[in-house]
Amino acid sequence: MKDSTPLPTIFDTPVTRTFGTRVPVVAGGLQWLSKAEYVSAAGRAGIISFITAASFAEPEDLKAEIEKCREMCDGAPFGVNISMIPKLVQGERTAEIFQLVADSGVKFVETSGRSPEEFMPILKEAGIKVLHKVPSLRFAVKAQSVGVDMVSIVGAECGGHPGLDMIGSMVNAGLAEERLDIPWLIGGGVGRGAQLVAALGMGASGVVMGTRMLVSEELQAHGDYKQALIVAKETDTALCMQSVRNTVRSLRNETTDLVSKLEQENPDIGIKGLLEHVSGAIGRKAYATGDISRGILSAGHALGFIRKVQPMAEIVADFEVDALKALDRLGCAA
CATH class of the missing domain: 3.20.20.70 (Aldolase class I)
Structure with missing residues (x-):
């Protein structure tokens, strides 16, 4: 086009x-x-x-x-x-x-x-x-x-x-x-x-x-990933990784829920304890496959403007x- x-x-x-x-x-x-x-x-x-x-x-x-x-x-x-x-x-x-x-x-x-x-x-x-x-x-x-x-x-x-x-x-x-x-x-x-x-x-x-x-x-990026953003609202983001002083706002999913839980249970977990969940390779895979359930997928409150x-x-x-x-x-x- x-x-x-x-x-x-x-x-x-x-x-x-x-x-x-x-x-x-x-x-x-x-x-x-x-x-x-x-x-x-x-x-x-x-x-x-x-x-x-x-x-x-x-x-x-x-x-x-x-x-x-x-x-x-x-x-x-x-x-x-x-x-x-x-x-x-x-x-x-x-x-x-x-x-x-x-x-x-x-x-x-x-x-x-x-x-x-x-x-x-x-x-x-x-x-x-x-x-x-x-x-x-x-x-x-x-x-x-x-x-x-x-x-x-x-x-x-x-x-x-x-x-x-x-x-x-x-x-x-x-x-x-x-x-x-x-x-x-x-x-x-x-x-x-x-x-x-x-x-x-x-x-x-x-x-x-x-x-x-x-x-x-x-x-x-995969069409399913974009469709998930269209469905999402401005309230569908989560903050995590505050414990390692690297706060990230991303699309709320299984990974953000898990990481937040791990940080609450062990504030001293450190980046090594989180890396297997927050690795950029996981997010990159989501962009390719459209499966947004895992990975830190950066997204902000402007989700509310997406139609x-x-x-x-x-x-x-x-x-x-x-x-x-x-x-x-x-x-x-x-």
């Missing part, structure tokens, strides 16, 4: 100017799922997304995916997400990945997990714009101090890793304007254009969406229409 005709440009923010997008929306990097088909569809639809480097076991595979995405984007913007969460095994190759991405000609990088300070020279020398994703405003202030170009702050409502502070998106947005000098985006529970308008009114330069994009046609599987361009177009309606309610529409 061909991408629909885009709506006229109605936004002009540091996000649209930096990335060259029509809409100030970032489709955040999704572990195992943010591949060329999905990322390029986002670019062609007028927003930006990021290939997740951690989805590729070998650097050469990542390099090939970058080239594939570049061809599929047909000039539209895209980037690479590099997660710096400490590895559970020896042999971390984070510096190697940063250098590979810099050498590949990628213009935009989304970093997450820990401070990118030690890798900033590689990125800046290559002229790469850096968007750093954080789970709390205090980390955004730190990222600003090390020279990132902009930050995205994801609140407690987000799927994946909301951090330990568990501050909601509305409060994060209200405080960010006071504490940050660089452009910032807000994420966590975002799925409607009206929320973008609200965020812009609070000083944000854009928003981040992850969960809402999980039902895009271009996402390479059906749609092409990325249609999701973005619906989002824009909703934003225009919000502007009209405020008497600001053109």
Whole structure:
């Protein structure tokens, strides 16, 4: 299915100017799922997304995916997400990945997990714009101090890793304007254009969406997995792994129930005691088979906005229409 005709440009923010997008929306990097088909569809639809480097076991595979995405984007913007969460095994190759991405000609990088300070020279020398994703405003202030170009702050409502502070998106947005000098985006529970308008009114330069994009046609995941998200409500998420200071919000299933029970019974269980249940390989299998009963399957409160599987361009177009309606309610529409 061909991408629909885009709506006229109605936004002009540091996000649209930096990335060259029509809409100030970032489709955040999704572990195992943010591949060329999905990322390029986002670019062609007028927003930006990021290939997740951690989805590729070998650097050469990542390099090939970058080239594939570049061809599929047909000039539209895209980037690479590099997660710096400490590895559970020896042999971390984070510096190697940063250098590979810099050498590949990628213009935009989304970093997450820990401070990118030690890798900033590689990125800046290559002229790469850096968007750093954080789970709390205090980390955004730190990222600003090390020279990132902009930050995205994801609140407690987000799927994946909301951090330990568990501050909601509305409060994060209200405080960010006071504490940050660089452009910032807000994420966590975002799925409607009206929320973008609200965020812009609070000083944000854009928003981040992850969960809402999980039902895009271009996402390479099993149809049964997407159908489960359509059926799910905003109340169908669970928090676990707090005991190892790595809180995750994901789709409630047998695994989240079990892990929560294990943590309650033994708060000192440690990551080794949980790993057989929370391994990324289990979640990756769920995306391939559609069996969502096991695995940590990141999903946030934006599940409430999901209605059906749609092409990325249609999701973005619906989002824009909703934003225009919000502007009209405020008497600001053109």
